[in-house]
Amino acid sequence: MLTLHSYYRSSAAFRVRIALNLKELEYQQIPVNLLKGEHRLEAHTQRNPQGLVPVLETETGEALAQSMAICEYLEECYPQMPLLPDTPLGRARVRSLAMLVACEMHPLNNLSVLGYLTGTMGVDEATKLAWYHHWIAKGFTALEARLAQDTETGLFCHGDTPTLADVFLVPQMFNAERFNCDLSAYPTLVRIAAHCRELPEFEKAAPAAQPDAV
Amino acid sequence: MLTLHSYYRSSAAFRVRIALNLKELEYQQIPVNLLKGEHRLEAHTQRNPQGLVPVLETETGEALAQSMAICEYLEECYPQMPLLPDTPLGRARVRSLAMLVACEMHPLNNLSVLGYLTGTMGVDEATKLAWYHHWIAKGFTALEARLAQDTETGLFCHGDTPTLADVFLVPQMFNAERFNCDLSAYPTLVRIAAHCRELPEFEKAAPAAQPDAV
Numbered sequence: 001m002l003t004l005h006s007y008y009r010s011s012a013a014f015r016v017r018i019a020l021n022l023k024e025l026e027y028q029q030i031p032v033n034l035l036k037g038e039h040r041l042e043a044h045t046q047r048n049p050q051g052l053v054p055v056l057e058t059e060t061g062e063a064l065a066q067s068m069a070i071c072e073y074l075e076e077c078y079p080q081m082p083l084l085p086d087t088p089l090g091r092a093r094v095r096s097l098a099m100l101v102a103c104e105m106h107p108l109n110n111l112s113v114l115g116y117l118t119g120t121m122g123v124d125e126a127t128k129l130a131w132y133h134h135w136i137a138k139g140f141t142a143l144e145a146r147l148a149q150d151t152e153t154g155l156f157c158h159g160d161t162p163t164l165a166d167v168f169l170v171p172q173m174f175n176a177e178r179f180n181c182d183l184s185a186y187p188t189l190v191r192i193a194a195h196c197r198e199l200p201e202f203e204k205a206a207p208a209a210q211p212d213a214v
Numbered sequence: 215m216l217t218l219h220s221y222y223r224s225s226a227a228f229r230v231r232i233a234l235n236l237k238e239l240e241y242q243q244i245p246v247n248l249l250k251g252e253h254r255l256e257a258h259t260q261r262n263p264q265g266l267v268p269v270l271e272t273e274t275g276e277a278l279a280q281s282m283a284i285c286e287y288l289e290e291c292y293p294q295m296p297l298l299p300d301t302p303l304g305r306a307r308v309r310s311l312a313m314l315v316a317c318e319m320h321p322l323n324n325l326s327v328l329g330y331l332t333g334t335m336g337v338d339e340a341t342k343l344a345w346y347h348h349w350i351a352k353g354f355t356a357l358e359a360r361l362a363q364d365t366e367t368g369l370f371c372h373g374d375t376p377t378l379a380d381v382f383l384v385p386q387m388f389n390a391e392r393f394n395c396d397l398s399a400y401p402t403l404v405r406i407a408a409h410c411r412e413l414p415e416f417e418k419a420a421p422a423a424q425p426d427a428v
Contacts, residue, residue, distance in 0.1 A: 049359035050314060062303055066317065068282070069309035076302045088290045089276055095283035100264060102313075103280065107321035116348065121341065134330065145263035 002027040003057040005047060007034045008210035011106055012067040013054040014171035017205035019071045022162055023078045031212035034111060068102055071164055083164045093150070094158050097143065097165035101172045105139035109175070129179065136181045143169070144186040153188065155195055162196065170196050174207065216241040217271040219261060221248045222424035225320055226281040227268040228385035231419035233285045236376055237292045245426035248325060282316055285378055297378045307364070308372050311357065311379035315386045319353035323389070343393065350390045351399075357383070358400040367402065369409055376410065384410050388421065 002020065006013040006029050020027050032038045032053050039051045047055045047063040056064045056073070064070050075083055084091045107113070109132050117123045117131060147153045157165035173193040176183060183190055196202045207213055218234065220227040220243050234241050246252045246267050253265045261269045261277040270278045270287070278284050289297055298305045321327070323346050331337045331345060361367045371379035387407040390397060397404055410416045421427055 049363070050318070050356035052318075058303070064303075064306045064310060066310035066313040068313050068317075069306045072309055073302055073306040076305065088287055089272070089278075091290070092278045092283045092287040095286055096278065096280035099280040099282050099316075102317050103282075103321050104264070104266075107317050108327065112352075113322065116345075120348070121337070121345075123335070127335065131330070131335075134334070138326075142264035149263070 002059060004029045005032050005044065005053055005055040005057070006030065006210070006212075007032050007039075007053045008207045008213040010034065010053050011110075011171040011175050012052070014174070014205055014207065015067045015167050016054045016056060016070050016074075017210075018167045018170065018202055019074050019083060019164070021201035021205050022083060022167070023074060023081050025074070025078060029211060031210075033212065068098065068164075071167065075164075083162065083167060085158060085163065090152070090158065093152060094163045094165045097146065097157055098168040100139060100143055100146075101168040104142075105135055105172055106175075108135040109179075132179050133181055136176045136179070137185075139172075140176070140183070140186045140189060144188055147188045147192070153192075155192070157192055162199070162201075166192065166196050169193060170202055216273060218243050219246050219258065219267055219269040219271070220244070220424070220426075221246050221253075221267045222421045222427040224248065224267050225324075225385035225389050226266070228388070228419055228421065229281045229381050230268045230270060230284050230288075231424075232381045232384065232416055233288050233297060233378070235415035235419050236297060236381070237288060237295050239288070239292060243425060245424075247426065282312065282378075285381065289378075297376065297381060299372060299377065304366070304372065307366060308377045308379045311360065311371055312382040314353060314357055314360075315382040318356075319349055319386055320389075322349040323393075346393050347395055350393070350395045353386075354390070354397070354400045354403060358402055361402045361406070367406075369406070371406055376413070376415075380406065380410050383407060384416055 002025060004027050032044055045051050048065045054067060056070045064073055084094055114128060117128050152158050154160040156162050170193055216239060218241050246258055259265050262279045270284045278287055298308055328342055331342050366372050368374040370376050384407050
């Protein structure tokens with residue numbers, strides 16, 4: 001069976017849970033509590049020297065890191081319910097939407113970056129929140145512009161079935177809501193995310209539904 | 215012909231130039247001067263609402279954004295000189311190494327983030343440099359650990375031919391050197407990058423070799 005080393009609130013782990021659910025794959029989840037520093041213990045750094053979650057252990061016991069690499073692996077090994085379109089241009093579009101979230105938004109607002117701002121740099125809470133909201137607004141403005149203008153956009157980010165673009169969008173929307181970001185300027189994103197959340201595959205992957213949720 | 219909208223110093227554009235060169239593809243380059251704000255002009259935001267480089271225009275005139283999505287597109291459409299291994303596990307390893315650079319290092323140290331730190335937040339030069347060096351050290355320490363321990367590491371990050379892992383590593387090493395980062399703790403990365411730079415495909419992609427270099 002597949003094993004996901006995960007933390008309920010990690011956006012990157014959330015992405016992989018959605019992908020696993022959409023592909024109807026059975027997996028067990030082993031929590032790694034980031035707040036207690038369990039990701040820095042040797043048990044975890046042996047799996048991933050970077051000390052991050054998620055790590056997917058394959059059926060043959062190989063440990064895979066980085067959510068995009070894991071999703072591509074799942075797509076290659078478990079082709080049912082494809083999460084990428086069937087043309088190179090379609091795949092490039094979906095990957096670029098997912099990468100916009102993964103490379104331009106999430107890295108700036110994760111736990112270790114916010115911790116560096118308030119800890120090492122000693123900035124106050126208001127400055128930290130302004131930072132958070134700035135990168136969310138910048139990324140979502142670009143994403144909204146692309147999704148609103150592209151004819152490929154459908155019920156989901158690409159057409160009428162979920163793809164990796166939705167897998168990456170939904171956890172970022174959750175995160176933005178948790179930090180009270182105003183999402184009214186992104187009607188297309190809000191519409192797509194609401195549609196995704198009606199699906200049990202997304203709902204069951206949400207932070208609150210995980211065994212380690214507190 | 216392929217057209218790359220690019221900026222000589224952009225790490226992400228540098229990646230795509232290496233991939234294009236390794237695949238021996240002919241392309242023309244159109245400079246977008248980030249320092250002059252040309253990426254915010256409508257001519258460019260029409261191609262990419264996010265206002266980033268690189269953008270690859272395909273032979274049929276489609277504009278593709280995000281360096282990883284572009285590289286995967288090139289890999290699919292131009293299979294010569296493969297930049298991904300031939301097994302799903304090998305591909306997952308190479309993608310996760312590339313993503314470590316693309317998601318954990320580069321986003322924190324690009325021009326707009328450094329500009330936000332010194333501009334909006336008003337931090338001094340020393341604090342900005344400490345920030346830069348912190349994320350380089352964190353990322354390269356993890357990358358060095360993985361590359362030094364994995365049996366798949368060869369002359370390059372994965373075996374003895376270049377892959378997307380090298381395509382992403384080399385521009386990040388260039389960048390770190392430009393900011394005077396001490397790289398002595400990363401002997402495996404230094405060795406691999408030195409080996410890459412001996413290849414004309416990497417050399418011709420370097421910032422100083424571009425038509426818009428100043």
